[in-house]
Amino acid sequence: MKPTPNRTRQNDPEGLRTRVLDAAADLFQERGYHATSMKDLMQATGVSGGALHHHFPTKKSLALAVIADRVAPAVRRTWIDPIRAAPSLAKGITGVFAEIVSAVDARSRVAGCPLNNLALELVLSDPNFRSAIDAVFVEWQSALVERIAGTRGGARLDRAKRTDAAAFIISVYSGAMTLAKSKQNSLSLRSAASVLSHWLREREFAVELGA
Helix, strand or coil, rough: CCCCCCCCCCCCCCHHHHHHHHHHHHHHHCCCCCCCCCHHHHHHHCHHHHHHHHHHHCCHHHHHHHHHHHHHHHHHEEEHHHHHHHCCCHHHHHHHHHHHHHHHHCCCCCCCCCHHHHHHHCCCHHHHHHHHHHHHHHHHHHHHHHHHHHCCCHHHHCHHHHHHHHHHHHHHHHHHHHHHHHHCCHHHHHHHHHHHHHHHCCCCCCCCCCC
């Protein structure tokens, strides 16, 4: 009997899911959620409609997965992890802004913050989107509150005031990134970094406890 050729079935559901999430995150960033169709994603990934709907039955389920599996980790890599690892809050924030400005200048194009972009587009349209996006902001804000508490100025504040200070830092960055996107340059981000540096020093948030 002639031997049957050894055929290996190509079955990589996790790889397919990763490919779709990567493409969706890029398209939502470039075009926005509403302007991106499932057909666009099929074309971008080469994935069939059946396979796409097997992993993500609805466009909404895909967007929620993008927020949880792409946007939230991006905020952790860009902001939360550097802030926690830095020798001081002030140095952490300065370093974050420097990295972002460098990336913006290298691309010569500003697509904006993925979290801000989706927040502006989606939070009023669906409570599940609002909840998912707010959870990312809460994690980000909590990390800043934790570092503020470890500064000389922050130790004198109660948690509510530390939370307000963290919200201010996020707001300054978010506003500056929106301006950078509008003007397509990094000048507003540079200005925001300078203003925040001065603000941190004034409130002794730049001096760690025990320093």
